[in-house]
Amino acid sequence: MDAIAVTNLTKRYDKVLAVDAITFSAPPGATIGLLGGNGAGKTTTIAMMLGLLLPTAGEIRILGHDMARDRFAALARMNFSSPYIALPSRLTVAENLRVYGHLYNVHGIDRRIAELADELDLEDLLDRPAGQLSAGQKTRVALAKALINKPDVLLLDEPTASLDPDTGDRVRTWLERYRDQSGCTILLASHNMAEVERMCSHVLMMKQGRIVDRGSPRELLERYAREDMEDVFLDIARNRQNPVPA
Amino acid sequence: MAPLPVSSPTTCVIPTTCVIPTTCVIPAQAGINRGTGADPDPGLRRDDTERDARMTASLRRIWGLMYRHIALYRRSWPRLLELAYWPVLNMCIWGFTASFLTGRLGSTALVAGAALMGGVLLWEVTLRGQMGMAISFLEEIWSRNLGHIFVSPLRPWELVTALICMSILRMLAGVVPAVLLAWGLYAFNLFTLGPVLILFVINMIAMGWWVALGVISLILRHGAGAEPLAWGVLFGLAPFAAVFYPVSVLPSFLQPVALALPAAHVFEGMRGILLDGVVSHGHLAAATGLNFVWLGLASLLFAYQFHQARVRGALLTIGE
Numbered sequence: 001m002d003a004i005a006v007t008n009l010t011k012r013y014d015k016v017l018a019v020d021a022i023t024f025s026a027p028p029g030a031t032i033g034l035l036g037g038n039g040a041g042k043t044t045t046i047a048m049m050l051g052l053l054l055p056t057a058g059e060i061r062i063l064g065h066d067m068a069r070d071r072f073a074a075l076a077r078m079n080f081s082s083p084y085i086a087l088p089s090r091l092t093v094a095e096n097l098r099v100y101g102h103l104y105n106v107h108g109i110d111r112r113i114a115e116l117a118d119e120l121d122l123e124d125l126l127d128r129p130a131g132q133l134s135a136g137q138k139t140r141v142a143l144a145k146a147l148i149n150k151p152d153v154l155l156l157d158e159p160t161a162s163l164d165p166d167t168g169d170r171v172r173t174w175l176e177r178y179r180d181q182s183g184c185t186i187l188l189a190s191h192n193m194a195e196v197e198r199m200c201s202h203v204l205m206m207k208q209g210r211i212v213d214r215g216s217p218r219e220l221l222e223r224y225a226r227e228d229m230e231d232v233f234l235d236i237a238r239n240r241q242n243p244v245p246a
Numbered sequence: 247m248a249p250l251p252v253s254s255p256t257t258c259v260i261p262t263t264c265v266i267p268t269t270c271v272i273p274a275q276a277g278i279n280r281g282t283g284a285d286p287d288p289g290l291r292r293d294d295t296e297r298d299a300r301m302t303a304s305l306r307r308i309w310g311l312m313y314r315h316i317a318l319y320r321r322s323w324p325r326l327l328e329l330a331y332w333p334v335l336n337m338c339i340w341g342f343t344a345s346f347l348t349g350r351l352g353s354t355a356l357v358a359g360a361a362l363m364g365g366v367l368l369w370e371v372t373l374r375g376q377m378g379m380a381i382s383f384l385e386e387i388w389s390r391n392l393g394h395i396f397v398s399p400l401r402p403w404e405l406v407t408a409l410i411c412m413s414i415l416r417m418l419a420g421v422v423p424a425v426l427l428a429w430g431l432y433a434f435n436l437f438t439l440g441p442v443l444i445l446f447v448i449n450m451i452a453m454g455w456w457v458a459l460g461v462i463s464l465i466l467r468h469g470a471g472a473e474p475l476a477w478g479v480l481f482g483l484a485p486f487a488a489v490f491y492p493v494s495v496l497p498s499f500l501q502p503v504a505l506a507l508p509a510a511h512v513f514e515g516m517r518g519i520l521l522d523g524v525v526s527h528g529h530l531a532a533a534t535g536l537n538f539v540w541l542g543l544a545s546l547l548f549a550y551q552f553h554q555a556r557v558r559g560a561l562l563t564i565g566e
Contacts, residue, residue, distance in 0.1 A: 013559075043562075044559070085393035090318055090321070092317075103400055
């Protein structure tokens, strides 16, 4: 059974078609990259997968649960991280993680927090208010929140946006390690092509709400006869070049 | 980095499968029944176990959201002080007013003064209850945390329950000091109303809840533009709530409006006890009935606006 199965997913706001009948799936343990320019429909797709937004049409099944009818069963085994959604700034890091530990019904919360603090180098930050952290520290805390329930499906919206290369690399390493150890499925929306090339087994290229191309990073590089994913991205975004026929 | 630990099934933290209570608690509990042949209805017991696990998970989520707010107050004495500031200030002003009237007009004003202070205290119950609930919701918007909350397994009813619990705590933190002040400074003991006071308080705070639920619904619909309602909406209802005067004082065309509010019935009942020593069960029943009706309507409005917010994608952008 696929961890993620999206079929003909559509979202329409009045006359604007934000997501246009997209279909994709992800097996357990895969990392799927969701690429596209601003307004391509990536965040809308993720919001629908999280149940924040109701689709106009189509079906989303996550871990076998239909998100239209049984979303809470799936949400308990999922998690999400985005630099655009914050954690309460006046609570300490430990308090924030404790709140989400309760919300996700994590047993042995303090032990789990200690594990995450060890894995993500958060020990020195646990008693500091979340609002006083640097961007890199906030990202690590957001990641700890996203891993608090040991999710089977992790949705990440630009997880390394605004991070310096060192911190970005550490975050990618943590994510890869968690995925490899837990068998978690990751859906990654990112503008960082190097990140996508490194982490993703499969990439979905979105444009104007549709999936216009898909494949592994290697397949896409070959198809567009390019050296790196950034050029593939630009080719698709600017209609510069048709893919090389297989 | 230490390897990710694998916990025993009873502790429910196995990484890949053991987060949902319904899937992680059953295996351990099912072992109780397995192979004994003595259990008359193992299916029924499993249902009970599942239900218990779901209820425990719900209670933990409700507590999680409450903990988020309590942690804020635990560390900030100005926030705690602010909870009691307005109720105490109101009590001071109306208490001195009542004392002045009593001094000038004698025993008649003494009873009127008691009605005045009882009105202030019971109205504060509604006001603090409503603000406690609406502002707890606004705190999530202000901290840009709503997205995280709504992608967790927290059900909307659990959110509302947590907000209600917070409103009770905030109301107590605000009103208890005012009650003590009224007793210490003006010799007004609210508890002279008798056991019926409990029903008055429940009805008054319940009114605060449905008003708050209405405000939250409007915030879900209109976003930040509706935020001021969290502070102002009850002040708009105060003239019709008959806090300081009987409903009969209002013009006849406004009296049906007043009688549609549970508060008006509670205050009529309170004045009945203080002035005539009579408990009006009719007013009490009317207040309770009206609260059920208004709570039902507000719940429907909240459910509808929550659904519409999911249609529009407002849960992601609310407050911006």
